[in-house]
Amino acid sequence: MSHLLHRAANAVMPVAAGARGIELIDAAGKRYIDASGGAAVSCLGHGHPAVREALHRQLDMLAYAHTSFFTTEVAEQLADCLIAHAPAGLERAYLVSGGSEAVEAALKMARQYFVEKGQQQRRHVIARRQSFHGNTLAALAAGGNQWRRAQFLPLLIETHHIDPCFAYRFQAPGESDEAYAARAAQALEDKILELGPDEVLAFLAETVVGATAGAVPPVAGYFARIREICDRYGVLLILDEVMCGMGRTGTLHACEQEGVAPDLMTIAKGLGGGYQPIGAVLLSGAIFEAFAGGSGFFQHGHTYMGHAMAAAAALAVQETIVRDNLLANVVVMGGHLQERLEQRFANHAHIGDIRGRGLFRAIEFVAERSSKQPFDPALKLHAAVKREAMARGLMIYPMGGTVDGVEGDHVLLAPPFIIERNAVDAVVERLGDAVDAVVASLPVAKRRTIS
Secondary structure, rough: OOOOOOOOOOOOOOEEEEEEEEEEEOOOOOOEEOOHHHOOOOOOOOOHHHHHHHHHHHHOOOOOOOOOOOOOHHHHHHHHHHHOOOOOOOEEEEOOHHHHHHHHHHHHHHHHHHHHHHOOOOOEEEEEOOOOOOHHHHHHHHHOHHHHHHHHHHHOOOOOOOOOOOOHOOOOEEEEEEEHHHHHHHHHHHHHHHOOOOOEEEEEEEEEEEEOOOOOOOOEEEEEHHHHHHHHOEEEEEOOOOOOOOOOOOOHHHHHOOOOOEEEEOOOOHHHHOOOOOOEEEEEEHHHHHHHHHHOOOOOOOOOOOOOOHHHHHHHHHHHHOOOOHHHHHHHHHHHHHHHHHHHHOOOOEEEEEEEEOOEEEEOOOOOOOOOOOHHHHHHHHHHHHHHHOOOOOOOOEEEHHHHHHHHEEEEOOOOOOHHHHHHHHHHHHHHHHHHHHHOOOHHHHHHOOO
């Protein structure tokens, strides 16, 4: 009997006993290709010697010092590294222990910034439907996934949501990308005007939507318009790159491909590659100066923020990505992954969309392609595909509620940056076999012949 409360209360979990490179190994010796990086975390794979060496070295010097008493050399070095490669205007780094903490801190920074500036009336946060920003209460409130929010609604602060920029689901037939970008961004301006232009403090969005909708990239020009709207009304732009950032889409920050810089950015997952729990908020010089020239402090904090071991892991991960030119491999292998997914699934009767950037890709399932009708949520198709994939030694990141938090299924792929062509081929082959097995098991009335 396990005394752990697992994610699923009655789950009997396999025991992870080892890991090397792109594979995890269970206690029975079975190997699994980690094609999702856990949850888009393990960007260097497992057991990387450079990170292990850095952790041993840091442990011999210092494991922990509380940030109310000390800073540490390794935390300062990590902050220097992050800001040296940050989007324009981001000048400080605030180190926390994960993505939810980072989003929670960013929302508080946005509010305190306006308090410091004498604009206490600014209180509204606008985000997007079908977003996920974390499971702490403010982050959950900002998120737009109804299933995650439902039972906790009495505990959540008031937030406001607009539709995401989700071309497969929301772009009208015949509508150009330019027209759709304008229409999708206009929803933000409309919401700001509805709430009161001087009462909105921030717009929060994932640059490339991750878990809840499955690697959904924005159409060209969307975020440029969003940036203009935020500037017009003095609203802070917070980009959540916890899942899609730190190289996952082929550039260090996903927003580089949009030509925009946020006022606040949250990062985690690929920051430390799973070697230690770590996240960060990157904040603009203007926000820092408001704190420094006002109350003199940011009214927030966690016991393990700026943790020396976590900073050492993250610094080693980021230095390795640069030294080994791994972003170039993300681009090349990401292109190969997209090509192989299209070869395997482009004519599949139940795959409606294949999308993403870099090594951040997803396939969305549909019961019928021409109508884009999703499967009955009661089938839990995404969970069935995960089971079949695990049986074949493949780890993927499945999710239901893709369309509206209730209907829709997708599978997300986020393999390590070190992956090679033959491994990409193996991932797609095993995934294809898993999908075929699930479709074959469906009641005849709920499936169509694969074309």
